[in-house]
Amino acid sequence: MRCPTCEERDTRVIDSRDLDEAATIRRRRECVACGARFTTYERTEAARLVVLKRDGTRQEFDRDKLAAGIRKSLTRRPVPDGAAERAADDIEAILRAAGATEVDSSRIGELAMEQLRALDQIAFIRFASVYQSFEDLETLKREVDSLYAEREPETGGARR
Ligand SMILES: [Zn+2]
Numbered sequence: 001m002r003c004p005t006c007e008e009r010d011t012r013v014i015d016s017r018d019l020d021e022a023a024t025i026r027r028r029r030e031c032v033a034c035g036a037r038f039t040t041y042e043r044t045e046a047a048r049l050v051v052l053k054r055d056g057t058r059q060e061f062d063r064d065k066l067a068a069g070i071r072k073s074l075t076r077r078p079v080p081d082g083a084a085e086r087a088a089d090d091i092e093a094i095l096r097a098a099g100a101t102e103v104d105s106s107r108i109g110e111l112a113m114e115q116l117r118a119l120d121q122i123a124f125i126r127f128a129s130v131y132q133s134f135e136d137l138e139t140l141k142r143e144v145d146s147l148y149a150e151r152e153p154e155t156g157g158a159r160r
Pocket residue numbers: 003004005006007008031032033034035036
């Protein structure tokens with residue numbers, strides 16, 4: 001670890017602290033040569049997670065790409081900032097907790113739909129129509145009907 005100020009290799013750790021439940025360790029270091037102090041972060045390297053795509057090819061799991069796909073479905077929908085990123089993080093956590101090193105892309109699609117279904121119904125339909133490629137309009141109609149059915153208790157009580 002070189003000193004960012006003078007590039008000296010000899011530095012000494014003056015403080016170590018666990019962050020996010022010990023997945024990351026933050027270290028304060030001091031350069032032995034010039035005395036400059038700087039911070040380093042040490043993370044466990046995440047195990048490989050490979051996605052098996054529908055066409056049979058394999059690709060490294062890309063959390064940012066997943067977040068981008070979810071964000072696209074959420075365009076101009078009333079959801080909090082960072083909702084897509086949080087959804088992608090949740091999906092990655094679920095996949096990694098399952099312990100598999102390879103996962104079908106369809107499984108990721110299902111998890112994304114679960115997240116979106118809870119987040120925003122319009123976004124859910126947008127995402128589902130692209131990634132699930134509804135076989136026909138009847139399937140799409142069933143999805144929409146089931147969403148309306150879930151909303152009944154909520155709208156039933158509202159009076160104007
Ligand atoms: Zn230095």
